[in-house]
Amino acid sequence: MARDFQHTAVESKWQDRWDDENVYHVEDAEADPTYVLAMFPYTSGNLHMGHVRNYTITDAFSRFRRMQGDDVLHPIGWDSFGLPAENAAEERDTNPRDWTMDCIDTMREGMRDLGFGYDWDREITTCEPDYYRWNQWLFRRFHEEGLVERRAADVNWCPSCETVLADEQVEGDDELCWRCDTPVETRELDQWFLKTTEYADELLDAIDDLDGWPASVREMQRNWIGRQEGATVEFDVEGHGSVEVFTTRLDTIHGATFFALAPEHPVAQSIAEDDDAVADYIDSVDPDEDTDEKTGVDTGLTATNPATGEEIPVYVADFVLADVGTGALMAVPGHDERDHEFAVKKDLPIEQVVAPADGGDVDVSESAFGEDGVLVNSGEYDGMSSAAARDALEDDIESAAHETNYRLRDWGISRQRYWGTPIPVVYCDDCGPVLVPDDELPVELPEFVNTTGNPLDAADEWKQATCPECGGDARRETDTMDTFVDSSWYFLRYTDPHNTDAPFDSERANAWMPVDQYVGGIEHAVMHLLYSRFVTRALEDMGYVDDPEPFENLVTQGMVRLDGSKMSKSKGNVVSPERIVEEYGADTARLFMMSAAQPERDFDWSASGVESAREFLDTVYRLVTERPTEAADSDPAVDEYVAREVDAAVATATDEYEDLTFNNALSEARGLASLLVRYQSDATPDIDTLERGLSALVRLLAPVAPHVAEELWADLGHDGFVAEAAWPEPERDVSDHDLERALVENTREDVRHICDVADIDDPAAVEIVVAPEWMHTALDLARDADGNVMGAVMGDEELQQHGDAAASYARDLQESAEALPEVLTPTEEYEALERAAWLVEDEFDADVSVERAEDAPDDVARKARPGRPAIQVHEE
Template sequence: MPDKYIPQEIEPKWQAQWVADGLYATVEDPDKEKYYFLTMLPYPSGDLHIGHWYAMTPSDAAARFRRMQGYNVFFPIGFDAFGLPAENAAIQRGIHPYTWTLANIDKMRRQLRSMGAMWAWDREAVSCDPEYYKWTQWFFLKLYDMGLAYKEFAPVDWCPRCNTTLAREQVWGDDRHCERCGTPVIKKALNQWKFRITNYAQELLDGLETIDWPERVKTMQTNWIGRSEGAEVQFSITDDLPPITVFTTRPDTLWGATFMVLAPEHPLVARITAPEQQAAVDAYVQQAARMDEIQRGATDKEKTGVFTGAYAINPVNGARIPIWIADYVLMTYGTGAIMAVPAHDERDFDFALKFGLSITPVIDRPDGRAKSVVWEGSVSDGFEAALQAARIAYKYLTIEGRGRFLGVPLESDAEIDAYTALLLEHLKAGHWADIVGRRWQVVFHDGPLTLDSIAADAAIMARCHAGYELMRQFPTTMAMWQAVSWYRDVLFHHEVGTMINSGVFSGAPGDRAKAEVTAWLAEQGKGKAAVNYRLRDWLISRQRYWGAPIPMIDCPNCGTVAVPYGDLPVLLPEDAQFLPTGESPLRFHEGFRRVKCPKCGGEAERETDTMDTFMCSSWYHYAYVTPYHKAGQRLSPNDTPWDEAAGAYWLPVDQYTGGIEHATMHLIYTRFFTKAMRDMELAPFDEPMLRLFNQGMILGEDNEKMSKSRGNVVAPDDLVARYGADVIRAYLMFIGPWELGGPWNSKGIEGVARFMNDVWSLVVDDGGHAAGPAASEKEVRTLRRAVHQSIRDASADMEAFKFNTVVAKLMGLRSTLKGARAAGLHGTAAWDEALDSLLLMLAPIAPHISEELWQRRHPGASVHVQRWPSWDADAAKEDVITLVVQVNGKVRGKIEVPAGVDEAAARELALADPNVQRHLENKVIRKVIVAGGALVNIVV
């Protein structure tokens, strides 16, 4: 019977043998350097996806590579076992979440084992095990003790049909409907537990510089934290009301604040609203409350808002400015109130134009551009001739049936001055012309008025309204100008620039303006420098059953009381009822809810909310060190959730791998957790994971995201049955760079299957080729060169997670070996070295076939305890190289030369090449460059 490669036979055999031998058992060995290699833990959905293979098998290969390099590698696995799908199964099919979850975990363990990964199953942790969530609850109590957990009344997404809150990711689509029943979600205010992650905002930002994470993730976290620097400024209202504090990043535009806007939810709204505006304000506030943030956040939406009837005083110029409410101001960012600078903020500009609010430019245009428009009928004859004489360019414009106008672009102050003088000379009484951009003036026949304040705006418009009936449609000077489309590109800008119309600060250059104004505000007691973050506190309350119960108690006498550490865990009751309404089973479980107050012993109620599952995954990499530590024992606040010696050995994580989708959730939460743990004196380090790698996503054959509805899902179990795990592993690594992902190709995998067959054949048979007579020294040297070059290149690529090129190099080595076998080299020492090297390098990628073949060659010793091969630089060295000869950078000849040929010889050989000579005919050689001993460029 032919000795064929049958992965279905050897793979289960070795998987069982490895377990029997304890090959991947975890041992804290202080004599060996540790390496904690972690892959994001899976959710036990019940069916392993090819995406799991793509995330996990290259990760396993990298971990195995480290192990072969001599590190003591810890490569644990577990399950993120709480979450909504289990509860849905309970509601829909009457299966208890615990039963459903454990059955899924059982199935997934089997599927995961078929990958042949080197997981430390002896340290497996399952987050829904009471001995696990006992510690999750313990962390909650510790955070509470530190003042980092607090309860707050906050609006959350709520599905009115399912009667429960939803996580952000369970709200789907632009219309924000419920993932389960399709009902549009609403906002509902509930009493919720939150963690003060914002206390660590700056540290979370600073820490990014200390970790070796992809720039992409760091950027996403930086944006998520959203630090912005500016100032807080107080605007007073009346003596009996507190001032409104605003945050601004542009204190240099303060003189241009011509109105204020409060978020509809702002607490001051109720207190400042004037009686005559009360009805309008109430209606607007109610309407805003019905809309959720996404609807409010639609950028293309028309601005809406209502005047409160109240006024504030601009602290820098004393201007009395109206206070509006509008939903474009968010209560959740900054102070929930803004000073509106319509001349230099696009949103404020739109709002001011829509509601006729005054707009005062206070920052000079950095481009210095100015424009003017003059109606022909407003100037005396000879104006055009005067312009021509003064060499001022102009063009004719027609404005909406109002006749012919002159449009005058103006480039410099001198030109503007000359032009203004001409205007004053030629303007008829009662007429005017505008200058906008570099200057903001309306030039009347008796002199110009400058738009430098709300009062000036009113004065200008009074004259315009009086002068020309048509102007009455424009409430403000800027609105009048905005009607002239030719002006539009110079009316608004948000650049930093020289301050104008700003009292003593007029003329302050842009690069100093912000700092100087901020310092001055502080001096005057009107404001101070401030830093604002976009990051919000982490809401962890979930109104669901299948999560770790929040270990808190509400006592009518003592208030909020923490469950004593020694009473943990607060167990989920097994007999909960899962109602089709989706209401939290804990809320209606009297046995769970009713409890004696730990302080006074009186009747009290348990918190019935459970914790966000991100809480479980924030510390799982610590749990792996000693899963279910102190099982069955009473806990105290002074405990450590893992064996301290084991933790000191393994922590922190050296290399983490996983998908990019967790960039701003899990990866921020776990960093926050670690910093809090450091402050609890549990962790002697600041960051949980020193290096991070994000793999890409595997797509369906149609290059689309895999989904059941598309029918493009690749089922790994079928592939294992057909090709075996090794072929799938190697193919997934070969497909392209790991970080890019890419489409599955059912043909492409065949090439990898052929490769495995070839490797098999190289070891088990001679391919029908007789061993030749003593191989020539040259043949041996050529074979060894290929082997040692392969080791050299594959080592570097493994280090860099470039598995695709590692597989390509091993395929190349396979071809070399086939050639060597045909040449009769098998049986030589060089052949043995080559085969062993190939198997060793293949071991991390395809652990089963390499184990089978290795043990056939070296019975009794696992390939996975061998050292990664090292290369011999001498053996890898080329003795003949191809000298490339270029003329003016174009390749004109290739010459085989001995390696290490000196420059002079290379130059001589190059010039002697017939084709090169042809290209040098009738040319003068200007320069000859010899690069790297392998390339000559002749410049003529």
Template sequence: MSVPGGEWSDSLSLYQKESNARVLPLSQNISGTKLEAQRQILSSGRVPDSDRIGEVDIPIDLIPEESLSSLYPFDEIETAVQKRWKQENAFALRDQPSKKTFYCLEMFPYPSGRIHMGHVRNYSIGDALARYKRMRGFNVLHPMGWDSFGLPAENAAIQRGIHPAVWTEQNIAHMKEQLSRLGLSYDWSREVTTCLPEYYRWNQWFFLKFYEKGLAYKKEGLLNWCDSCLTVLANEQVEEGLCWRCKSPVTLRPMEQWYLRITDYAQELLDAIPDLQGWPEKVRVMQENWIGKSEGAEIRFSVEGSSLELSVFTTRPDTLFGVTFVTIAPEHPLLEELLPLSRQREETESFIRKVLHKRATERNTEPGEKEGIDTGLRVIHPLTGDHLPLWIGNFVVASYGTGVVMGVPAHDERDHEFARKYGLPIKEVIAPSVAHEPHAPEMAYTGPGRLIHSGAFNGLSNELAKGKIISELETRGKGVRKVTYRLRDWGISRQRYWGTPIPIIYCETCGTVPVPESELPVILPRDVAFTGKGGSPLRDSESFFRTTCPNCQAPARRETDTMDTFFDSSWYFLRFTDPSNTAEPFSKIAARQWIPVDQYIGGVEHAILHLLYSRFFTRALKDLGFVDSPEPFRALLTQGMVLKDGSKMSKSKGNVVDPDQLIERYGADTVRLFTLFSAPPDKDLAWDDKAVEGAYRFLGRLYQRVLELSRFPSPPPSSGGTGKTPVSSAQKPLLAKIHETIRDVTFDLESNNQMNTAIARLMELLNALGNGNPEKAEELPLLREGYTTLLLLLSPFAPHLSQHLYGLLGQEGLLLDQPWPEAREEAMIRDEIPYVIQINGKLRATLMLPPDIDRSELLKKALEDERIQRNLVDMKLQKEIYVPGKLLNLVVVPR
């Protein structure tokens, strides 16, 4: 069966044909027949898989809830199975040296208090894969933990008067209960919580190692600042340019922050992207673009009347003779030295304040209208000696390139727009290669060509001129060849409380002093007040802030910045490999055994920063000798979002579906099955209440079937549902279907985690098994084999019901410990296969015929069929289109 996009409609139509639901006369009172019809179906053991019972359309919301709950006792089953899993410690890693390893990891959650459907989908995908791999004979590491530092806990402390630690602990307890209720196969003995000292001490340890190697350093950077609260604000706390708490205007203020030199690894990170074959192409492209390698020249423009020079990076040195102005970022540190030289200082400073306020307002967005101001200063062209105006522009950012750009309005659209607005000169220096090539004079020309108005370089192609102009700059000491990256160093300082304290001490005598490793962890104190004002609460904790210098024992103070929470999540996958280790963050042996993670699963919103930081962290640790692998994740699956009413679920839109309520009504297996079946894992899932009902009815139907089958005498247990059960010729099609399903489901999971199509195949198998009759002794063994196989294949997706029904069929042990069924080639040999017979491309009949039938015999059989004969009356056969083993299409025209 083909299920485009994993839609329910195609699959359910198969069940409608086989539901054997009795047709109710339309003359009957519909409202009086709904419940009775449902009871008749339930008592027959046949469960409908759509909302249509015969000819009577019964809306879902009109079917009594007690009728739905009677399909199968999911609550009783799931409670009992989960109790058994817990008693038998079913999900603990069973590290058997003879087996291959498989590390399956979903991105761990922030403990916000409740899981949402996005969590459910992510974790259901991972759990299905982990269960499948375990049944395939792997040692499976499948852990879970909590990314538990962060701003929301601190905001809760300010707003609700509850300590972040208490708020976080309560949320973790509740969410852990929710995850357990879903039946997820996590090894909770490996649970990691990043806000606990036993974890964050290793954050501090890594920081010290990076500091020793020069990878951690401190420099000035721009931060959001509220003058009223006298505190730094995170981007999330700036709402339309105002402080989230007091509604005062927010400005950008330069302050010292700690950074990690991720740019030292820019080229390595870029070079390794093609090797990430298990990653989605879109994520690799996003990473490549974020790193953003550019090759060009760094050119120095001297400032008139000063010893200062401004460095400009450009990828277009061929346009150097077309520069008519230079623009500097409003936050550039050199402006402190330049502005005193300006005759327009007051106007310039006013413009800078306005732009920086807008930057805080429109954080992370491109400025709309290009705006600038002439500083009154001039810079000197490095080759022509021309004196050019120095402008400040809102479109230049200090953290990108050098924070200074050369304006070439004839050959850059942005510069052209800026020059026309402010009446600046436009000098053309590249003429199109072909004289008649169309070029609008009111627009910048950015194509190839030959240089004009460029002195000794006139007539050269612009590509050849690039290298020659750079060489001339180098000869004159005015520039160098340069490779730059869009990637900036990672700022890890946060002026907040709820994070890892940075292990640095400041001493008036000794300066910046790292905390000795023997004194780790630097514990986050509890004696703090949360007011949202006055900077980091850690400054007000005397027990924390005041300390002694480890070197000279003089009074000193601690660093009050805490670490970005991305630091926590950049190596947690390593801690999972050895979570109880108190002597080191993880052992090299454990890392060598499990890293890189075989399958990582999470949202595409983390495709850049989290994944890039994790890649950097792993490479840095490799260079420090802690790990062997340079990459953290071998394969990555970015699951699609869960949408409702055409948009992502969110409280603000009022379209959130509560997983707890769904589980209460339908059970955990239904919720899991729906999220896995309704769309391919990497595509968005459109919420559909009827599709949830469909998943529930499928499981109810399976329950009724196996319950009925279990009443018949049980033969000796087979070998996991794959034994060579003797069959008659009439049973061969069903035997073939069983083994084809094993083959196809295995392919779906192995090839690209296509769980939606795998589940569709299991639905087909249930249909095929429904044609059997357990009351016939000769059919019973194959039916038992078929249903046992179905339960084994279904168990990764609906583990509770599968385990329960597996026991009803007389099988012992946990499904997790059973071997995955193996498809037998000889069992898939059919005496007859279905041939589709079409007339002018439309299906008219399906004939069961030998697989090796030749074309002429197939045509003869088709023409003998009454359905085909009816459709050929007064028609003339023009030609036949024959596809061996599949179809025959008769092309006909009127006589």
């Protein structure tokens, strides 16, 4: 297909010039810093359409802010450690480093081809020793602060990946590995933990202040931290002493009709030693199996309810989880659905001890009543509200104590794999675990050994070390760090990427942080964002940064789909960015991506949409390169109309870019381009007005289509790069322009409607008559009236002089009193239609007149309304 410009040549030319002039480099000491960042990519190889969308969002926004005069930090790097690289290397009989570096080269070239304006001087690669050295340094600092712990723990183990997974990396009800979808097992291993729980309250409470984050992400973070206010209380289990439970509903304790233990609970294990039935049941329970059916075994023992003194049966049950609460619970089937289901199955008592506060009836034998209410069947506590009863019972039951519980667990960072940051610890028979000193960092990875299990276990020479404390023989830790450690602070390294003395200079970091605009996938709403918040908050406490929150504003971009399904290699529905760039150009791909939907929304890839984006760029290219350059007599009214539309487009597009609603900003640019095409082809344009409109249009497109914008900026005769040009500004007040636009568009649509209904193919003239001033007065009175519109309007002596016409209009206003329109003044309305008359003339090839009501025939004028002029179409 013939193109108006050769995108390959144009894009290559401007990419080279940007590089030669280092256009996107930003100095450290800038006066007006703005930090725009996309979540850096995992080095998987070729870019996909999700990458194109994510990185075009930040690129467009950073270009926009740079043109507004900000000093913009817009860096990129590579999240390059991780198990997929190790697996890929094994499959290809190579090593993870070579495979990773090849991927980085491919992705870097793809990003350059797309014209992303990064400060490549700040590029970081997390698998390089000059980066992961600082992971190890931070590990030491966290250890010094008491935020690192090594302990035996039940961990999530992926048998396919042969590594530990954090809770956040176990997905879905089926508990599958987030990387390979293998069912996750439970194992007990010695692990290194970062004590995220120390910051649980701070992390939770600060969510309320994250006004620039999506509400859905904030709620996901709240739910993951999962703070619960409740109480611990002890039940005496026959032959096994006191067993503590945690409950958020101590007010229901009088309704506890059985006691339940998790199969892993120490008391359950102790009971199993003497009870074969219990032992057999525990052996039959698969802790990794997720089933809706609740099972359990009666131990034959009883527990004493501390509130009532009653003996209740003790069960070992699979619906009690060892890592939730204390692994034991008081079961209240009347007020908990889970307990109710089990009680019905085992024919256990179900008692009501809370009634609805409004006095309504509930039947707890049918289903549990789980809401707060008023206590019943609870002795001296009858009649108390649930909240008051909880407080009273905490005071009255000797073993009861208020407690805050959390879903959040400490962050287990140990991974039994090769391709990650070595944990800087050695083990000495005399001294135990010892941290590697700062001056011996980084502990670098040895050469890759392709083996099953943990390859570092096979690196015998590398494992041999000297104890930093006693100088004796020691062996290195063979676990590496979870790769989320890499991404938990990388945004700080960008502020000072070449520092060899520290991970970053605090003064530089504080000058840029927090990130003003962060963009990434919703899949990172818990893990990456929570860990980043934890690390930044801890660093603030240590005095390394001033702001405890790393990201001020967050956008989670939607997916790019094909025929309703997410693009994926496994489905065979991937559209290659390289092919689109080659066939249509990078600007076309970017323009389509940003025009299709708001960043948060999913959207379907469309071949016709891509073609439309390219056709639009060709139109703009012709518009600029074929513009008239010689002055001619023009119509001042038409020129004024176009000038005002230019200003309105600039004002609206600016607001939309600020809000990252690029599709709306580009819609304004399209509308402006369409107008300028008509102005250039169907009117005699004023050269200065046209040049200003074209200059504004090119700059409105520059954030999204930077290559063709540079080409056209040069063609317009401007010096320097459009990437460094000043953003356009309106030259007049356009605050009411939405009303003006609506007036003009509605009027044009009404003319079309009249012609269609009257079957007028070739109108000779169109009369447009604006409403009289008295109608505007009536509308103002109606808007201020307190319900009685008729009285407010007809009570005005001046309006009374218009008799039946005023009464009829007042009735119309009364009927629409709930939705009275905002309109221009009579003079503004008349002038706006005068300026736009040329559009009607051009569309219908007819003479157009705009008249005030007092100058028009009565039979036409009486039909006019504020904001809706009367229209008379005359045939030939």
